Amino acid sequence: MNKIMVFIMAAFTLVALGSLASACSCMAPGTPAEEFANYDVVFQGEVINVNENGMSNLVTFDVEKSWKGVWGEEIKINTAKDSAGCGYNFEEDKSYVVYAPLVEEELTVTLCSRTALVDDAQEDLDYLNTLPVDFDRGNFMPVSFWQKISNFFRNLFD
Numbered sequence: 001m002n003k004i005m006v007f008i009m010a011a012f013t014l015v016a017l018g019s020l021a022s023a024c025s026c027m028a029p030g031t032p033a034e035e036f037a038n039y040d041v042v043f044q045g046e047v048i049n050v051n052e053n054g055m056s057n058l059v060t061f062d063v064e065k066s067w068k069g070v071w072g073e074e075i076k077i078n079t080a081k082d083s084a085g086c087g088y089n090f091e092e093d094k095s096y097v098v099y100a101p102l103v104e105e106e107l108t109v110t111l112c113s114r115t116a117l118v119d120d121a122q123e124d125l126d127y128l129n130t131l132p133v134d135f136d137r138g139n140f141m142p143v144s145f146w147q148k149i150s151n152f153f154r155n156l157f158d
Helices: 002-020 032-038 122-128 145-156
Strands: 041-053 056-068 074-080 095-100
Touching: 032 095, 032 122, 041 074, 041 122, 056 095, 095 122
Parallel strands: none
Antiparallel strands: 041 056, 041 095, 056 074
């Protein structure tokens, strides 16, 4: 009888502690158009380095194409180290479509965004590829200053 009570108490403790544990919880992301409007940075890039930094990972991307907020060939993004903290599990040498907000002067990615492997992001790419780009590695140069000014005023009056 004592073994049964110990088992029941151990099981109850595990269930109670499990419910207290921090877990990622988020609403389903919106459409690509809605999420594009909500994020500061949207780009496609290949992970070239994942550096553990305490409770987070600093991920370095080789930018292949940017639709919003990136005008260079490389960018660093923070994410929590694990999925319990809503961290995205980026893998080196894989390409992603990334949606990142600017939080306390750092770009951050969570599981709650539309960030996904390029192979799993066709709906996003179908939408994003209808937009003007800020940077396209295929062209080896950023969009001109005047194009950025034009985009700014066009978006201002939309």
